[in-house]
Amino acid sequence: GENxxxxxxxxxxxxxxxxVIKCTYSDSASNYFPWxxxxxxxxPQLIIDIRSNVGEKKDQRIAVTLNKTAKHFSLHIxxxxxxxxxxxxCAASDGTSYGKLTFGQGxxxxxxP
Amino acid sequence: KAGVTQTPRYLIKTRGQQVTLSCxxxxxxxxxxxxxxxxxxxxxFLFEYFSETQRNKGNFPGxxxxxxxxxxxxxxxxxxxELGDSALYLCASSLPSGGLxxxxxxxxxTRLTVL
Numbered sequence: 001g002e003n004x005x006x007x008x009x010x011x012x013x014x015x016x017x018x019x020v021i022k023c024t025y026s027d028s029a030s031n032y033f034p035w036x037x038x039x040x041x042x043x044p045q046l047i048i049d050i051r052s053n054v055g056e057k058k059d060q061r062i063a064v065t066l067n068k069t070a071k072h073f074s075l076h077i078x079x080x081x082x083x084x085x086x087x088x089x090c091a092a093s094d095g096t097s098y099g100k101l102t103f104g105q106g107x108x109x110x111x112x113p
Numbered sequence: 114k115a116g117v118t119q120t121p122r123y124l125i126k127t128r129g130q131q132v133t134l135s136c137x138x139x140x141x142x143x144x145x146x147x148x149x150x151x152x153x154x155x156x157x158f159l160f161e162y163f164s165e166t167q168r169n170k171g172n173f174p175g176x177x178x179x180x181x182x183x184x185x186x187x188x189x190x191x192x193x194x195e196l197g198d199s200a201l202y203l204c205a206s207s208l209p210s211g212g213l214x215x216x217x218x219x220x221x222x223t224r225l226t227v228l
Binding site (some may be wrong): 034036041042043044045046049089091097098099100101102103104105106 | 117144145146148155156157158160161162163168169171203205207216217218219220221222
């Protein structure tokens with residue numbers, strides 16, 4: 001089955017800096033890659049996603065890139081703010097398995113003011 | 114539009130008991146997935162329902178079961194609770210097409226503690 005590795009496990013940045021979180025996946029059939037932000041006491045919130053027919057997608061300060069050949073994808077957050085502090089999860093779906101996302105282990109992002 | 118709701122938000126049970134958790138998807142969504150979240154194992158897929166049918170199941174023992182009703186609301190049940198079942202149980206609903214790779218929107222979860 002699919003396996004998703006996420007790095008780093010913790011990331012500390014100063015406000016205004018950029019943050020990058022990287023994930024690799026094992027199943028070349030995977031074709032959908034969402035990113036979630038989870039704040040304390042809340043469920044994961046979908047912040048951006050990318051499909052395998054696209055190499056990059058951007059939404060304001062957040063961007064995701066996908067390299068299908070290398071089987072890795074990354075989340076980029078620019079101009080970080082303290083409210084960006086949360087746990088971020090990447091996930092992958094193989095397109096043949098209804099409703100199943102395979103998640104990375106998560107990255108705790110701390111943005112210091 | 115209201116988001117995914119889950120009840121109850123917190124539960125405390127003892128070993129050997131059984132528990133039922135409820136999930137109401139976003140209005141118009143017909144697919145519901147369940148996940149277990151623990152510090153050690155992270156987020157793991159339990160099962161998915163669409164139009165009252167279980168279409169997919171993760172690698173969990175048969176003590177974990179679920180169902181979906183005609184209004185798309187879903188319940189999951191865990192029987193003969195074990196200490197290791199303590200976790201945050203998350204429900205996610207998907208766009209109404211019921212196809213593959215639709216965006217999943219999560220509820221706040223039910224925090225289950227087994228003593």
